[in-house]
Amino acid sequence: MTTTEKPQEFNVVGTRPIRHDGVDKVLGRALYGADIRLASMIYGAVLRSPHAHAKITRIDTSKAEAMPGVFAVMSGKDMPLVASGALDLGETVDDTAFTSDRIMAHSKVVYKGHPVAAVAAIDSNTGLEALKLIEVEYEVLKPVITLEDAMAPGAIVIHEGLIGSDLGEQVKNTNIAVHNRLEFGDPEAAFDQSKTVIERTFIISRAHQGYIEPHASTAFWAPDGKITVWTTTQAPFGVRKTISALLNQPLSNIKVTPTEIGGGFGGKIPVYLEPLAAVLSKKAGRPVKIQMDRRAVFEASGPGPGGTVKVKMGVDDKGKITAATADIRYGAGAYPGASIGAAASGIFACYEVPNVRVDSYDIVINMSKTAAYRAPGTPQATFASETLVGELCEIIGMDPMEFHLLNASKEGTRRPDGPLFPRVGNEGCLLAIKGSDHFKSTLEPSAEGKLRGRGMASGYWNGIGNKSSVTINVNEDGLVSLIEGNPDIGGTRTTIAMQAAEILGLPAEDVHPAVGDTDSIGYSDLTAGSRTTYATGTAAIEAARMVIDEMKKRVAMIWETEYENIEHIDGMFISKVAPDQKFTFKEAAGKLGQTGGPVALTGTVNVRGSGGGSFGTHLVDVEVDPDTGKVEILRYTAAQDAGKAVHPSYVEGQFQGGAVQGIGWALNEEYYTSEDGVMINSTFLDYRMPTSLDVPMIDTIIVEVPNVNHPFGVRGIGETSIVPPAPAVANALADAIGARLYQTPMNPGRILEALAAKQSGK
Amino acid sequence: MAIVFLPMPIRRRIGGEPSLVVEGATLREVINNLEEHIPGIREELIDSELEDRVIRTISAIIDGEAADMGLRTTVGKDSEVHFLPAIAGGAPKLMPLNHRNEDR
Amino acid sequence: MTQIPEQQFVHKVPVQCTLNGQSTEFLAAPYLSLLEILRETLGLTGTKEGCNDGNCGACTVNVDGRIVDSCLMLGVEAQGKNIETIEGVAPAGGLHPLQQAFLEEAALQCGICTPGFLVSAKALLEAEPNADEHRIRLWLAGNLCRCTGYDKIIRAVEKAREEMK
DSSP states (O other), X not given: OEEESSOOOOSSTTXXXXXXXXXXXXXXXSOBGGGOOOTTOEXXXXXXXXXXXXXXXXXXXXXXXXXXXXXXXXXXXXXOOOOOOEEEOSXXXXXXXXXXXXXXXXXXXXXXXXXEEEEEESXXXXXXXXXXXXXXXXXXXXXXXXXXXXXXXXXXXXXXXXXXXXXXXEEOSOSEEEEEEEEESOHHHHHHHOSEEEEEEEEEOOBOOOOSSOOEEEEEEOTTSOEEEEEOOSOHHHHHHHHHHHHTOOGGGEEEEEOBOSOOTTTTSSOSSHHHHHHHHHHHTSOEEEEOXXXXXXXXXXXXXXXEEEEEEEEOTTSOEEEEEEEEEEEEESSSOOSHHHHHHHTTTTBOOSSEEEEEEEEEOSSOOOOOOSSTTHHHHHHHHHHHHHHHHHHHTOOHHHHHHHHBOOTTOBOTTSOBOOSOSHHHHHHHHHTSHHHHSOOOOOTTXXXXXXXXXXXXXXOOOEEEEEEEEEOTTSOEEEEESSOOSSSXXXXXXXXXXHXXXXXXXXXXXXXXXXXXSOOOOOSOTTOIIIIIHHXXXXXHHHHHHHHHHHHHHHTTSOGGGEEEETTEEEESSSTTOEEEHHHHHTTOTTSSSOOEEEEEEEEOSOSSOEEEEEEEEEEEOTTTOOEEEEEEEEEEEOSSOSSHHHHHHHHHHHHHHHHHHHHTOOOOBOTTSOBSOOSTTTSOOOOTTTOOOEEEEEEEOOOTTSTTOOOOOTTGGGSSHHHHHHHHHHHHHSSOOOBSSOOHHHHHHHHHHHHTTO | OEEEEOOXXXXXXXXXXXXXXXXXXXXXXXXXXXXXXXXXXXXXXXXXXXXXXXXXXXXXXXXXXXXXXXXXXXOOTTOEEEEEEOTTSOOOOOOOGGGSSTTO | OOOOOOOOOOOOEEEEEEETTEEEEEEEOTTOBHHHIIIIISOXXXXXXXXXXXXXXXXXXXXXXXXXXXXXXXXXXXXXXXXXXXXXXXXXXXXXXXXXXXXXXXXXXXXXXXXXXXXXXXXXXXXXXXXOHHHHHHHGGGSOOSSXXXXXXXXXXXXXXXXXO
């Protein structure tokens, strides 16, 4: 079902063509990060710290260097000293010195799996053997793993040089990198006036993106100083900038070719292996490929942060929200940068809250530095706020759907961080769910004595716009090639090409899109922030409009008339002065030979913001086995605002994929960590992600409230879908078992505990 | 004339007011005029290297959208200007070079 | 120039098998997995490494009619076997009905798990031409996909099942 308002007419947008890169991918021919094979290429391997926190007192690599088949060995001393400074990666800002330290330890290791040395050898097994010959002596320090330990007075300080910011005041000797606050109105006074006030604390597990392709990078550092990199990344221009900053090399000497990318979800924004491969390549004089194994991906790449979220909300006698406050504390990992900003702006975004305060803390602990994970920071915060709303509705005896509708944020509502919403789809998603067959159906009790329940939750992700470039080349057969700079993780080549095709008056199949390297396409910000179809699509529209304008000039030359006399209507070039003169795009393209040079034009944009972001509402039915605590997802419906769905199949796919990823976080996924800071479940067997047997079909409803910022009304939609699942499941579980869980994962053990506590009367 | 919403640390310095009304047709003019109300704010907000954008850890938001032209971005008569932490929460002040690698 | 020490070579074992319908011979160091042989020795990079411990199914191949995680089988164990990889799924010049259905149903997003799913699903439909949704979900539970939530993959297999009848 699709609900559409004020429809624009489209020929290509809204259809479901086969993706352009699809045949290569079903044939197994598409080349991903690990598939790069170059002449005389050798293989890198990384020695990682077994300790979460230790000083490195000695590294001796001489035996490894002497081993047959080993071409190069490196350690921290082979990385240039770089000063602290801002490393602007488009969506996030990192620090150069911290990034250098994170990629290869210098004097201290601060997380289990922290690289301390690396080798390049004739094959990967030789490399692994060589790692065993590297001698490293550590002075083991007590690791700081929990937020309580990290924040306690007199806590062991992980980075002595870190200067924290507590509401703008500088703080030394701290693990609390940032404490921010958002505030409007007077929440305390409003709580005093409220009919009902509820406060709960939630604990959310650190969880990994779980992309199936491990990180893999290949680099060749040529004798002339040119560095060529092939890597699986969401941010080829970010990789270029990071290598330039960390290795002190001119930006333009570095060419980054993004390979096909086997999933990212934010986790392939940071740089891990590329500078190491480059340094080893310079030493060895050969191209060097490094792959992470799965354990390294879990232990040493960046999952989404875990932490605690305390939420308080008050309502009046009609159920209208009077005030809300939150205290969000995330464990950033070994360097600052948990996504607390987005968490704070998103936690109450679904509601009109007249009095609000959100405190947020970015806390350093001895685990790998977290990274963006799909709607960074927001699923954790929303698990708290939406589960609290579910319980609040129970207490005041109000239907959650009516509560949401009564309090829904809409055009003109002020978000907790200040800005006013433009036209957005929050109410549209609620009404879409309210009108769904699923919502109207009755959940039948189980015949086998199992416990069934239904729950709902909403969620929000703002997303970003930013910079993109798209080049369109008109070929003499009337088809066009299109080059863009955003790695294609989920069909964006096609959604970008479709937007160009719409303007050009061509079928989607006649636009041949490719992802360019950093030398062949203009600067493009990363594939993240739900920006690719939206912002790079805007660049494609811009480029297509430039092409049409240029073609009108060329057609005027062919017809020996003035440019002003040429119109482009319904894909046809038409002469105003001689109405029988008409060219299709293909006809015109075939006649360009004698009209000047080729038509090859680039559209560039810096898109302002997201146009209000994308809201979603999810509805779920669960069944709990009271004997084992196992949860079955019986039925699931996800509604979300897409603005205008460019390729509805891939929009549905984003809704479905985010829902199942969120179900995994809700029910199973966590970092099970020892006191020493070692992740114990660092395999796919133990880090149990949902399989095909764990979930049902995921029904989708595409809501279309046009985005005022985009010519076709398109919204970025990739991230919102992971925000509502955990609280929707939590609310359904509460409905099923009659008790509430305040911690993810809501696994069988916790469910049985909650059932037992309920039976014993708490 | 724009209404400028201030981040919490700065609000505290002007007695807790969440916003100020300030003249200015561009973001640069707004920040320059803000300086009269809050001495030192210009230096805190503007990137000293590039001098055409706010510091990287802050996003300047005008009427709900990012200031795409940096300090040149136009501010309307009834515009709202917000200074928000960048998405990751902002990289904090960092260690000076001589604090790390001391044992190398 | 740095002198690279001479490497001592491990004795390699000649292995003969049928690979994607073709008689094939390769030399395998005895410790190499079939996955490493396929990708590094034979250049068949369509078979993917996701975990290297038999939990994700990205490296699924068909060995004598059984689906196998090729990271868990040694290359030398391929001796005398009939092996099919993703590169052998499509008929010459065309696509297998499963591949076509995966395209039409948008059953891939990033595509890294797709080869493994196709090899697994093909073995299922050959063994059970009438497999229902539950059987498909059970059979494919050894293949992890993190992008799609499985919905469109299951629909694609159901569509191919009808095509193949």
